[in-house]
Amino acid sequence: MSTRCSVCGGDRLADHLAVGGEQGPEGLIPTTDRFGTALSDIVRCDDCGHMQLREIPSDAELERAYGQAASDDYLDEEAGQRATARDLLERLERHVERGPLLDLGCWVGFLLDEARARGWDPVTGVEPSEFASSHARDQLGLDVRTADLMAADLPTGHYRAVVMGDVIEHLPDPGAALDRISALLAPGGGVMLMLPDAGSRLARVMGARWWSVIPTHVQYFTRGSLGVLLETHGFALRHLGTTPKAFTVRYYLERIGGYSRPVAGALVAGAEAVGVAERMWAPDFRDRMVAIAVRR
């Protein structure tokens, strides 16, 4: 049972969303819908506004949840992910000089490949998935190690930038991750984090049905609570903005299937009929954020 806020350490955690699922023979069974299921209910810190699971899960529980969350969307959507990566790198370069770059949780390596093309040198990735890390090495010729994100053997005081996309919201101890990143950074270096914004208007309106309420998410950051975490761990915030995920029209339409399968099927068929299903579309729902902060 977590009795302390993962961000500020406060102990005034109030009930926020009842979304805890039940473990059945096939894994986590949603109590209501396909969306809105977590490993336990979500609580909110009265002091800093951060939200987190009431019970912080064990590694074993998280690994089971990851098995269920395996996704093969990510290779099909290469053009969109590369466009998003270029936009993020351009923002990073306004605050941090190019140099050695590390991507913790780099998946198949699209951001690393784009960074290399923009003059970051060398670029290194760490990725626990055997499938994704071997794709990065074999198809893109990248230096990507297959390892646990926080345990990989890396030089300290070395990197100009450490990137962590869609990772920190999965971590039982996000502060420890920032301390690790701080140790890896060279003086003047910066961190770039991309993650869902649980304080966004969309997240607040959707509640338990917001698509980021999924079993592998442990932390639900707001802009405020992310800022508190960064400041507490020795970082000065330089940029906080929204970042859409650029995907094809087909991807977004198919995701609607999580709410209504017949509707999604009809929409995909309609989009195919008019020839737009593979066209890139980056709607900014303003419910994903990017933070860039430099080591003080």
Ligand SMILES: [Zn+2]
């Ligand atoms: Zn707090």
